[in-house]
Amino acid sequence: MCLATFASEYRVVSKSERAVHRVKLNNDCGFVVKRTRTQPAVVRYVRFSETKNPELFYQSILQLFLTYREDGQLKPAGFEMFEQFYRHGHVRLGDELLHSVKAVVDLNRCKFERDADELDNIQNSIDNDGVLEDAWCELCPEQELERLECIEERRETEQIVEEHVDGIPDLVVNSKDVAHLEKRNNVLNREDGLALVRSLNETQMCIFYQVRQWCLGRVNGAKPDPIHVFITGGAGTGKSHLIRAIQYEANRLLQRGCPDDICVLLTAPTGIAAHNLNAATIHNAFSIGKDVRLPYTPLGEEKLNSLRAKYSSLQLLIIDEISMVDHKLLAYIHGRLRQIKQSGDYSPFGNVSVIAVGDFYQLPPVKGKALYLDDVGVDLWSRLFKVAELKTIVRQKDPVFSELLNRVRTRSKGTPMLDSDIEILKRCETGEVSSALHIFPTNRQVNEHNVVQLLESCPDYVKIEAQDYVNSKKT
Numbered sequence: 001m002c003l004a005t006f007a008s009e010y011r012v013v014s015k016s017e018r019a020v021h022r023v024k025l026n027n028d029c030g031f032v033v034k035r036t037r038t039q040p041a042v043v044r045y046v047r048f049s050e051t052k053n054p055e056l057f058y059q060s061i062l063q064l065f066l067t068y069r070e071d072g073q074l075k076p077a078g079f080e081m082f083e084q085f086y087r088h089g090h091v092r093l094g095d096e097l098l099h100s101v102k103a104v105v106d107l108n109r110c111k112f113e114r115d116a117d118e119l120d121n122i123q124n125s126i127d128n129d130g131v132l133e134d135a136w137c138e139l140c141p142e143q144e145l146e147r148l149e150c151i152e153e154r155r156e157t158e159q160i161v162e163e164h165v166d167g168i169p170d171l172v173v174n175s176k177d178v179a180h181l182e183k184r185n186n187v188l189n190r191e192d193g194l195a196l197v198r199s200l201n202e203t204q205m206c207i208f209y210q211v212r213q214w215c216l217g218r219v220n221g222a223k224p225d226p227i228h229v230f231i232t233g234g235a236g237t238g239k240s241h242l243i244r245a246i247q248y249e250a251n252r253l254l255q256r257g258c259p260d261d262i263c264v265l266l267t268a269p270t271g272i273a274a275h276n277l278n279a280a281t282i283h284n285a286f287s288i289g290k291d292v293r294l295p296y297t298p299l300g301e302e303k304l305n306s307l308r309a310k311y312s313s314l315q316l317l318i319i320d321e322i323s324m325v326d327h328k329l330l331a332y333i334h335g336r337l338r339q340i341k342q343s344g345d346y347s348p349f350g351n352v353s354v355i356a357v358g359d360f361y362q363l364p365p366v367k368g369k370a371l372y373l374d375d376v377g378v379d380l381w382s383r384l385f386k387v388a389e390l391k392t393i394v395r396q397k398d399p400v401f402s403e404l405l406n407r408v409r410t411r412s413k414g415t416p417m418l419d420s421d422i423e424i425l426k427r428c429e430t431g432e433v434s435s436a437l438h439i440f441p442t443n444r445q446v447n448e449h450n451v452v453q454l455l456e457s458c459p460d461y462v463k464i465e466a467q468d469y470v471n472s473k474k475t
């Protein structure tokens with residue numbers, strides 16, 4: 001056996017130790033015993049550099065991995081260098097056959113030197129470039145970030161505990177009377193946030209991670225280009241669910257330590273859409289009037305200053321229900337962000353990243369043209385935004401019904417519906433009068449339904465005739 005095998009499988013027995021199966025060494029050199037462990041022991045030995053000290057390198061590997069009895073056998077007559085013997089020599093082993101020295105050494109060596117080449121490369125790069133100060137951060141930025149966050153969170157908790165121990169009288173006596181915490185209602189706690197992220201399906205997760213990667217790039221100072229993503233998909237494919245997860249994660253990553261900074265802004269074009277998402281309307285968020293006209297009218301200094309202060313940290317804008325945003329409104333968002341961010345060039349949206357979410361099969365803009373129809377002026381939509389599509393309907397568990405909904409969604413006006421689809425929809429009719437939300441195709445039907453509902457819920461109504469008038473432009 002070679003020296004490395006011997007060192008890993010046997011151990012020297014001290015004189016006083018009475019090991020049962022000890023083996024006596026020749027020339028009165030003491031005793032050894034086979035180790036009882038199932039895995040060979042790790043052997044530590046000096047590693048010489050093959051390029052810098054070739055002679056020592058080859059001598060050491062021959063000593064460790066070739067079977068020999070005397071030192072002279074490692075460089076027999078006829079070989080001037082250990083390397084020569086390693087490469088061209090032959091030895092006769094216990095099986096009486098002639099073996100190449102290289103084959104024997106390499107075979108034994110690979111049992112002990114796993115990943116040795118990688119380790120050599122690392123050692124070389126450390127020798128040449130020195131130790132990287134933040135190596136872990138480069139290798140695995142996400143884990144490093146989370147580690148730093150954990151440290152930060154722990155420090156904060158420790159601080160709070162310390163303050164509590166010191167005992168601030170007002171807070172200790174009756175905290176309810178003297179202080180209250182204001183909860184920001186669109187901020188999830190870590191547990192709920194993680195649960196939300198874990199609930200995403202594969203496609204949602206893929207988009208989520210792309211945005212997360214961008215956020216990490218920003219936080220790590222890599223200055224990635226702004227992203228422009230259009231997340232689309234039919235009703236119930238989980239668009240809003242996904243943006244809630246994105247909003248949570250992007251806020252968590254970008255908002256480094258200042259909870260009041262607005263780094264991620266969630267908006268929607270209409271009040272109802274904004275209310276449902278706990279978001280701001282686009283008009284309100286950017287001080288945009290009701291009737292926007294092009295060319296763009298810049299915002300006055302006073303309002304601009306307050307928006308600059310409010311959005312100084314803004315890095316990501318999310319616009320839900322993008323199907324209701326028209327070209328003019330998008331141009332105004334671009335204009336406002338350019339003014340707020342003082343980008344000084346024509347970079348879209350003042351270099352703020354934008355995630356637009358919606359479904360062009362759903363409601364179009366109240367006035368103006370939908371974004372997928374031809375652009376006016378600068379192209380802020382079709383060439384800029386990358387499309388990410390969610391296809392699986394998660395709102396419905398029944399796959400047959402989901403497919404039906406998808407067919408209804410993409411059906412053009414003249415195409416008849418499948419008989420089987422009509423039959424399934426008819427089966428859903430219960431005939432019951434219900435207070436559930438009703439959807440009608442025309443305003444007239446909506447008004448009729450609303451009046452009926454109103455009279456039912458409030459029979460003692462009083463009718464007051466409205467008097468409408470128009471302000472005279474002269475006065």
Ligand SMILES: Nc1ncnc2c1ncn2[C@@H]1O[C@H](COP(=O)(O)OP(=O)(O)OP(=O)(O)O)[C@@H](O)[C@H]1O
Pocket residue numbers: 199200201204233234235236237238239240241242359394395
């Ligand atoms: N990955 C998921 N796993 C389980 N449920 C999900 C998932 N994604 C979304 N949901 C749920 O499916 C329902 C529909 O999702 P969501 O409202 O986000 O869809 P949407 O695409 O925004 O629909 P719409 O276009 O009608 O607004 C919600 O109740 C949501 O909680």
